[in-house]
Structure formats: C-alpha cells, structure tokens
Amino acid sequence: MPHGREIFRGDAAELGRLHESRWQWLEEAVGPAVALPTEYPDGYHVPRHRHSRSQLLHALVGVVLVTTKHGRWMVPPDHAMWIPAGIEHSVEMLGDVSMRSVYVMPNAIAGLPEGLRVVGITELMHSLIVESEKLPQGGELEGRAALVMGLLLHEIPNLPERPLGLPFPSDPKLAALCRRFVAAPSPHATIDEWADAAGMSRRTFTRAFQRQTGLSLSTWRQQACLFAALPRLADGEPITRVALDLGYDSVPAFTTMFKRMLGASPRGYMRGARDAGESPRRGGGPLAA
Template identity: 60%
Template sequence: MPILHPADSHELHLSSLNTIEAAAGPIKSLPRFYPAGHRVERHTHSRAQLLYAAKGVVVVATEEGRWMLPPGHALWIAPGIAHSVEMLVDVTMLSLYLAPGVVAGLPERVKTVGVTDLARALIVAAVNPEPEDNTPARAALIMPLLLDVISTLPERGLALPFPSDPRLAALCRSFVAQPTAELPIDRWADQMSMSRRTFTRIFRRETGLSLSTWRQQACLFAALPRLADGEPVTTVALDLGYDSVAAFTTMFKRMLGSPPRIYLARDRSQPAASASLL
C-alpha cells in the first residue's frame, strides 16, 4: 500500500481543491483511495459534494457534529460547509461535486443518505467507469439520470451532533470514547446540576436528538468499523454492554434497516472500485 506523507498529502489535497473549483461542467467526479488513519483537513468548496464510500468507513466532522459514513452510504455536503474527513479503515471514495442549482430542492446542510443499487451503479459509471464505458455518449446518458436519482436517495440517521455547551460536550466526548448500551442519565444530570427532566430537555435542544437516540448513534459509530473489519457481532454487542446479541441486532436493524449480518454481507458482495491515491 502506498504511504502518504503529510507534505505530499497537503499538496495533493490543494491540487484536488483547485481541480474542483476550476471545473467547468455541472458535475465534477473524483475517485480516491485513502489508507486507514488518513485525515483530510478542514476545508470548503463552492460546489455541493456527494461523498460516496464505495469501500471502508469514514467520519466527517463539521461545526454541527460528526457524521459516520459506513459502506454503502453517501454524505451530501452543501456548498460552503467547512468539513474534515477521517478514514477509520482503508477507504475507496467516489465523489461527485455538483455546481450550485444543478439539482433543485437539495438540502443546504449535511445529511447521510442510503445508496440504492441504481444509484451505486450510476455513481461508479460516472466517477470510475470501465474503459469501454468511458465515452462522451455514455456520459451524456448517465449524468442526467444520476442527477435525478440523487434527489431521491433516502436519508439515514447516522449523524452524531455535539452540543455547544462545553460541559455537556465534554460528557458526550467521554461517552463516545467508551460507548455503552447503558447511559447514566442521572449521573450526567447531577454533574450538570440539573434535574433529570431538565437535563433531557436541554440535551434535545442542544443536539436535536433524544438522549436515547443519541446513545444508539454513538454505539453505531463504535460498532460499524469493528463489524466492517470482520469482528463477530457477538463480540461487538457484548463489548458495548448489550445484554444479548438480539438486543443489539434489534437496535441495529431499527437504525439501519437490516440486521448486521445482512447489512454487511450486502456491502461485501458489492464489487470493489479502483481509485487513485490522494
């Protein structure tokens, strides 16, 4: 695997940003391979980005929170939003950069979306086509359909927003470092010198999520990289403090639409896409 040195990474990242900003058409596509542990520093671009992780798991951070992007998902990043990207494992990333207004009605924020089979095929064909498909005539057919499909991708609740209150944010950071199925609400409320009711109300106001949903999101953040790396579901579930694999599976299915084994098997059955190193 190629080793990306910090100086080279910085220069290549700047070159990539310049390429995006200089693009003339409505869509600019970029395939990239990133090694585990690589970090793309905080940046912005004038185009919206659909960041699709064809393989691997990434975390995108903005001032509003953190978004996990597991395999088979994409992240919509509106123009002008400052964000950084961290690779938790080796990542094959296929990104589309859309000129403002090219698709009407898309959100002016960050959101995680599920990638349908049709969308996946179109993204691969647009970003990293096979040599025989890399023709202007094919692109003229693919791009309009891809733009239409992007607007219909289903939103997935994989955001992990952090509160702005420093004391509450510190509690959240400590939990993310060691997530567990049981979150000590009363102890957190005591540390904030609040009643349980006041604490839960303020937490929702600060994050937009109930404490229960936020806890489940944090557990998913911890579980998905380990599951993607091949660890048994039983091990991950028990490490996170779930009473049983069934309880963990129920949570996983409620949050992502399918149980872990089916979800991960679906991803592993997808063909890998080749990409250059940034």
C-alpha cells in the first residue's frame, strides 16, 4: 500500500476493498509504529474491525465516535482515542474528518495504556504526530526518523486521560434506558425514575449500574449530555441554544457541568484553552477528534 494521504470515497464495495488493503498492509508492516493520514467524508462509517497493533486515533478536523462492545467514546478537539490491540471497534465520522492514526506494536515500549481511553493531545504530541506522517512507513527507521518516532512512543503514556467514554450496561433493560437517554438527553433524569423503569429498587439499580458501567448514573448522564453537546458546539451553535435544548435551566448550569467534566468552559474548551497543556489549535469547520 503506498504511503500518503488516502481519501476514502466511493461505493461500499470499493471502500471495503480499500480498508481490507490497508489492514493487510498494517499486518505486514515492520517497526514499532506506523503513522498514516486519511481523509474521510461526513457520515462515513468504518465497519467493525481489529488490529494486531494498538491505535492512537487523532483527527485534525471533524468529530469522531468510536464504538466497541464496552461502550462509545467521543473524540473531541485536541484529543485522541487509544484503542489497544485486538479490540474490535467501528468509527463514525461527524463532519469531514482529516484523521491521523499511529499504529503501535503492543510491546513497543513499557507503560503503554492497557485499556480504551480518550486522551488529551499536547502541543508536543501534536507536532510529533504531524511530523511522523512525513516519515517512511512500514519499515525499520534510522537516524532522525527513529528519534522522532521513539519520542512519540514515549509520550503516549504521558498523555492525560479525559472522561469522555460512555460505557453501556450489559443488562438489556438498563441498556435500553441508556439508549433512550442518548437519543433525548436531559439533566433532570433521576435515579428513582430509572430504577422504576427498570423494575428495580433504588439500591439495586444503583449497584447494578455502577457495577456494569463503572460510573454513577449522575456521571454517566453528564457524559451523555457532553456527547450531545460537543458536535453542536463544534458546528458553531450558540451555547445558549445547546444548553436549553438539552434541558438545562440556564447557561450557567450547563457551563458548570461542562467545566466539571472537561476542566474548561464551553467557550474556552472550543478555543482549545486547556489548563493541562493541550494545544489551542482549530481547523476550519467542525472541530477535530
């Protein structure tokens, strides 16, 4: 497979062949890491697949949703998704997406993350990802190229984790409640309402939800609201409209939730003004994932 920017467009059969070609090429590539750029159109869906390499999925433009059996993860501006080797996943594009992925051998270095996670992209990591895509791919690297890729690998364990996962419970009744909430999120849903709908006591529901998702209902609900808000904010919708549409009584209430979850106000977050050192980069149109 030639190295360079690929544009994934065409009918389903053609796109399927392109993906199969890329995945086969990745399986045959050597070296600890491979960096590949790809351009995807709005609404494109990469079907379920898995790699023998872990993937650091980052986009310069566009919003990406990653789905696995463990839940869904949103990859918003100046972030990336870490997908461990062997995890089956699909990817959905919200807006035109300029994706930059680094595929990493599981034993490339010590300390690589073991689980799925969304991480913040620092200025240094952004520069390394952009530089790595210019390097020869698929073979052993030497000299400067090896140093660039080596530093990129060593920065992966240092990337700050962000709470942007949305795991779904395994219980069908609880999962159905979660799906309905994602379709129509509201900050006013209560534990008692969900417990009644699931036919459980409050205590049983609370324990079951926490055990199956790893989150309290309150935290899960706030993250689901972020899932609904971020693409709209990325598209330039006014904060007031988004907050009121999601059922918040006021913009300050929405802003308080947003800041608690992501560490910045919606306006500051969309500018990329990150306290943890993430880059304030912005592309045109929908924001990066």
